[in-house]
Amino acid sequence: MTRPASPTPENHPPVRTGRIGVLLVNLGTPDAPDARSVRRYLAEFLSDRRVVEIPPLIWQPILRGAILTTRPKKSAHAYSQVWTEAGSPLAAITAEQAARLQERLGDDVMVAHAMRYGRPKIGAAMQELMDAGCDRILLAPLYPQYSAATTATVVDKAADKLRTMRWQPALRTLPPYHDDPHYIEALARDIGSQLDALHFAPEVLLLSFHGMPERTLHLGDPYHCHSRKTARLLEGALGRPDLRVVTTFQSRFGRAKWLEPATDAVLAEEARRGTRRLAVAAPGFSADCLETLEELAIRGREQFIGAGGEEFAALACLNARHPGMDMLEALVRRELAGWL
Ligand SMILES: C=CC1=C(C)c2cc3[nH]c(cc4nc(cc5[nH]c(cc1n2)c(C)c5CCC(=O)O)C(CCC(=O)O)=C4C)c(C)c3C=C
Numbered sequence: 001m002t003r004p005a006s007p008t009p010e011n012h013p014p015v016r017t018g019r020i021g022v023l024l025v026n027l028g029t030p031d032a033p034d035a036r037s038v039r040r041y042l043a044e045f046l047s048d049r050r051v052v053e054i055p056p057l058i059w060q061p062i063l064r065g066a067i068l069t070t071r072p073k074k075s076a077h078a079y080s081q082v083w084t085e086a087g088s089p090l091a092a093i094t095a096e097q098a099a100r101l102q103e104r105l106g107d108d109v110m111v112a113h114a115m116r117y118g119r120p121k122i123g124a125a126m127q128e129l130m131d132a133g134c135d136r137i138l139l140a141p142l143y144p145q146y147s148a149a150t151t152a153t154v155v156d157k158a159a160d161k162l163r164t165m166r167w168q169p170a171l172r173t174l175p176p177y178h179d180d181p182h183y184i185e186a187l188a189r190d191i192g193s194q195l196d197a198l199h200f201a202p203e204v205l206l207l208s209f210h211g212m213p214e215r216t217l218h219l220g221d222p223y224h225c226h227s228r229k230t231a232r233l234l235e236g237a238l239g240r241p242d243l244r245v246v247t248t249f250q251s252r253f254g255r256a257k258w259l260e261p262a263t264d265a266v267l268a269e270e271a272r273r274g275t276r277r278l279a280v281a282a283p284g285f286s287a288d289c290l291e292t293l294e295e296l297a298i299r300g301r302e303q304f305i306g307a308g309g310e311e312f313a314a315l316a317c318l319n320a321r322h323p324g325m326d327m328l329e330a331l332v333r334r335e336l337a338g339w340l
């Protein structure tokens with residue numbers, strides 16, 4: 001029998017200093033607005049079985065065939081219309097949210113960010129936190145409304161990393177915050193001040209949430225209910241009886257039936273029925289991205305104006321501005337209770 005070697009600086013596990021890590025996670029985005037980068041991103045995203053719930057034997061040939069040969073070029077064009085000097089808006093804004101949160105939380109906490117698809121990777125970001133001495137990690141998927149396709153797949157990915165480790169950190173996850181007063185108040189403050197700054201008074205405020213296949217609702221995914229509840233609470237908190245608030249779902253993908261009503265159809269329908277001035281907000285997105293800057297602000301405008309509308313505004317997401325950062329700080333501090 002050999003006795004285990006006594007610990008030496010060489011074989012001793014790295015010291016963890018009891019620091020707390022916070023990992024903000026969003027969806028992810030391509031590295032560049034070109035077809036190759038978009039193809040790599042879409043291949044990873046659309047191969048996630050939490051996102052497309054079709055058996056791989058059926059889905060992969062469709063994905064590798066029709067979709068990845070045509071969509072990357074189209075999507076790359078869309079991305080190129082919203083790309084900034086700091087890169088993809090979603091990447092730049094998520095990084096800024098992490099930096100702002102770090103300033104607010106101080107040295108006891110280390111804040112990092114990661115993306116579910118593309119970079120920075122969740123596993124690598126967790127490793128960085130642990131290498132810096134964190135033995136407790138709060139995983140914060142930046143999705144107010146829970147869905148298996150977003151929140152759950154982030155937790156799955158973090159669990160994949162834990163699975164490889166002998167000495168795991170303690171892990172907490174930020175619960176969905178679709179009805180949290182901090183979130184509703186941040187949205188009401190932020191959307192309210194953006195509405196006041198418009199040069200016109202909208203008749204309709206469209207609240208556009210990302211869509212999901214309708215089937216997921218019947219399978220028990222709370223996403224649709226969470227979105228509806230956010231919309232109802234936000235309408236109450238805005239307190240603008242003159243404004244008609246309409247909730248829609250955007251970004252339909254594939255042939256299955258998606259949640260309705262669809263944003264693009266309602267934009268055209270509102271204009272045809274006589275609405276002249278409309279504003280659209282996307283409360284489910286914590287950062288502006290392709291879906292808000294291109295699909296809503298560019299194509300949405302064309303749909304509304306093209307059908308007879310006169311004034312159109314796409315409002316900004318909470319991003320890294322004050323109301324949103326106040327909310328994020330409050331939500332994170334609450335989850336860190338007992339750790340801090
Ligand atoms: C089956 C397809 C898709 C499901 C389900 C889905 C759910 C879902 N997505 C978001 C948030 C975002 N999606 C974004 C882009 C995007 N989404 C899909 C498809 C599904 N999304 C695709 C193919 C794309 C890529 C762009 C394109 O080719 O059209 C983004 C923006 C990413 C960016 O780089 O800016 C976000 C954010 C949620 C919240 C959600 C379910 C609730």
Ligand SMILES: [Fe+2]
Pocket residue numbers: 210251
């Ligand atoms: Fe999406």
Ligand SMILES: [Fe+2]
Pocket residue numbers: 251290291295
């Ligand atoms: Fe889209």
